[in-house]
Structure formats: structure tokens, C-alpha cells
Amino acid sequence: MSIRKVVLIQPGRDGTFLRKGTMAPYTLMRLASLVPDSVDVEIIDEDLKAVPFDQLGPDDLVGITAKTLQIDRARWIAERAQARGAKVVIGGTHATLAPEEVSTWADSIAVGEAYRTWPQMIADFDRGALQPSYVDTEWANLDNLLPISDRVLSQVDENRNYWTPYMELTRGCPRNCTFCTAIRVSGRVMRLRPVDQAVEEIERRRIKRFFLTDDNFGLNFRLYPEYMEELLRALSKLSLTGWTCQAEQLVADYPELLKLAKQAHMDKLFIGFESANPNNRRELGGKAKGNIERYREVIERIHAAGLGVVGLFVFGFDGDTPEIFQSTYDFIRTSGLDGVSITILTPYVGTPQRDKWIEEDRLMAHVPWSLYDTNHVTYHPAQMSAEQLARGYDWLAGKLYGVSGIATRGLRQLMRQPLRDWPRKAFNSFSTDFGYRLECNHRDWVSADDGIGYRTHNGALQSVAPALSQ
């Protein structure tokens, strides 16, 4: 066999907003750059373009990336590509966390980072010997990442087709918060990209604003302060509109690095406060303790450096009662936060949280993976009913993502900038919360006679929480 084409697909869900995509296919851009120049490669983001199934054939290798919530759609795409004779490889978070399940329908699976195995898969397919599974268990040294190729850049045209490009600078997180999969998909040891290579990538991609894909960029303030200083000084020399990253509260203890980050054009930090309830502290990996006085101090210190703070909160821990929504809202209202993300605790495969709830028989049966999107209840909470959790979440989303909430926090962020910067900072100031508002609109639960239910694909009502709901 001689390979005709590699087609890499990111399953869609959200479509476009004002004709631009909301989720740039950074993962696929990296993978497409590993395809040899002699082989044709195409990236398809289903939010922008339908998969042209009629053009696929037996000499084509289809690679699909999928988080858990995308895996049902990935399977739908795979079945249609397979019907045309193409072979389908599934990689990404869900294939890494649940390889046995995915390998029942995929031709091949890529477990792990695939920097080593993906080129091997292409070569094996080319000689008609694609294996059912490829496991990349070593964490790749980020020193040697192949650059994103020019053919990929011109094909994706990220600055034109997407609102916010992504960029990876470091990877990994040694914490092990009970609900997070980071240590399994990114490793426990923080790995750092060389500063000169990161700068080269930003310049060659001509990106002026970006969101870092790093799980916990802020932890590097403590672990690698010298690297951070070198990196931030280098970024300060670039002409960037602004960038954002995920971090934890300890960044507030490094005022000099925060100042440098501001000079490096950082706009805001997404801080995982996770919960405003101290009863949940054991589940927060040691980085947050539900201590709202400390949260206020952290926000103040970051603001003092001229940076914004987006607070991330998760609901439905075993220590949470229905009062958690009002108390968190009271905190948020008075906290000075510049943006807020709220999510429902979701027991992903491979997390300590899921293991515990399987043992306690608290997972809901029949919930499709597509609803593992952090907007839906997928387990029986300890101190409230599933319906109370869903309704409380909806109530809080309504309070936070109404026009006045988004406008207040966006203006607060904008006011932190000098007037002359307002035109170029305006988008960044309002876009985060607006994005979360769209995200929260994915709501498929319905009140069933006996509790809470979800619509199945054929429209029937599947009750999932009869026993414990009130």
C-alpha cells in the first residue's frame, strides 16, 4: 500500500462565532507537522468544515483527536470514514485514559503524547502494517519538538480563522487534584520548552495574542523562577496584544515575576480556586483550601501587578450542600474577579474521584460521554440531590453570565489598562466570560418525574437519577 493522504480531524460541537472558530486545532497542528513532506496532510476542524467522507478511500489514514466529551462524535466520524475503507486512529485524552474501550471500534489507538509513535503509525500504515495500539509512555523532551510547519500554518490560517490561537510553553503538573487528569495526560514532572524555540514559534506563527495550553504555568514561578525570568524577559520584547495562562494561587507570592509578566504582555491569570468551601480542601491537591480570605489576598496582589484574575470554581464536591451556590456567588460578587468559570465536578476515567465513586456505586448509569462536559451532573452528589446540583449550577450561571455580570467584570479588567490600550485590550477583557456563557448554554438535562434525566440521541427521555433525587 502507498499512503495517499493523512486527514486529521477535530470533532465539532460549537460551530463558529461571527464566522471564526472558538477552538483552534493546536494539537492537530503539532501532529500534522510530524507528517513527512512527501505525504499530503489535511486538518479538518468540524466546527468550520464538514468532513468530506466521499473523498476518503482505503489509502487514507484518518487521525481523530478527542477529549471524553468528543469521543461519541469521534466514533460517529470513524464509522463513516471506515465505511469508505479508510483506517482510523484515535488519539488524545480519552484514548489515553480509556484505551480498552476505544480500541473496540478504532482501527488503531494512540495512547499518550505520540511524538514518537505517530510518525511510526504513518510509516506502518504506508507499508500496510498498522498495529491496533501504539503506546508512548515516555514523556517527550520538549527541547526537540518539531516546529509547526509552514504548510500547516498556511493551511490553518489561525490568525484569520480563529479568535484565540493556543501556544504551549511548559507541560505537566505534579499536583494530583482528585478530579483532574493532568498527571496522566501531561505527566507529573514539569517540562519546559527552550525560550528561543518558543519565541521563534510565536514570531513565525505571527500570533499577537494566545492562550497557553500549559496545565499549571503558574507553578513554574516556584519551581523554575530562573526559567520564568528568562522567558518573560524574552516575551516582553515581542509586540504582543496580550496572553493568558492557567495558574495556581502561589503566583501571588512572587510579585517581581508578576511585574515581569505584565511587562511581557500577560493580561490575566486563570486561577484554580476550585472551591469556596473549606470542607473540600482534601480534594484540591494542596493548592487551594477553600479559604476565601486567602483568595481575596491573592486577587489583590495579582491586581497590584496590573494583571487580571479569572477565578475557576468547581461544584459538587462531597463537602458541598445546596448553600454552596449562594455562598460562592456572595464571594464572587465582592471579590473583584475579572472573569469567572463555573463547572460541575465530572468523574473522568483515570481520576481518583471516579475510582472512589465507582467503589461507592455513585456513578449514574446511561450518561453518554458527550455529557461529560462539566455542565452536566453525572454522579450522585453526597449532600444534595442531582437535581439540586443541576439547578444550583443553572441558577449561578444565570447570575454570573447575564449582560450586567459580564459587562461589570469586563470593564473592571479594561480599566486596569491605560486608556491608549483600550482598543486592543477590549476584546480580551470581555471574551473570556462571554465564552463561558456560551459554554454554559450546553444544557441537556431535563426534569424527569423521578428526578433528573437526559435526552438520548433518538429523543427519548432516559432517567438517570431516580434513587437519590428529591
Ligand code: B12
Ligand atoms: C488547551 C485545553 C483546552 C482548550 C481547547 C484546546 C483544544 N483545541 O481542544 C480549551 C480552553 C477551549 C479547553 C476547553 C475544555 N477542556 Co480542556 N484542556 C486543554 C489542555 C490544558 C491542553 C490541551 C492541549 O492543547 N495540549 C497541547 C497539545 C499539543 O497536546 P494534546 O492536546 O495533549 O495532544 C497530544 C496527545 O494527546 C496526542 N494526541 C492528541 N490527539 C491525538 C490524535 C492522534 C490521531 C494522535 C496520533 C495523537 C493525539 O498527541 C498530541 C501531541 O503530543 C488540557 C490538559 C492537558 N494537559 O491535556 C485540557 C483538557 C484536555 N481539557 C479538559 C476539559 C475537561 C475541558 C472542558 C470540558 C473544560 C471546560 N468546562 O471548559 C472544555 C471542553 C471544550 C470542548 N468543546 O472540547 C480535560 C479533558 C478531560 C477528559 N477526560 O476529557 C483536560 C485533560 C484537562 C484536565 N486537567 O483534566 N481545553
Ligand code: SF4
Ligand atoms: S493543579 Fe490544576 S492541573 Fe494540576 S492536578 Fe490540580 S487541577 Fe490539575
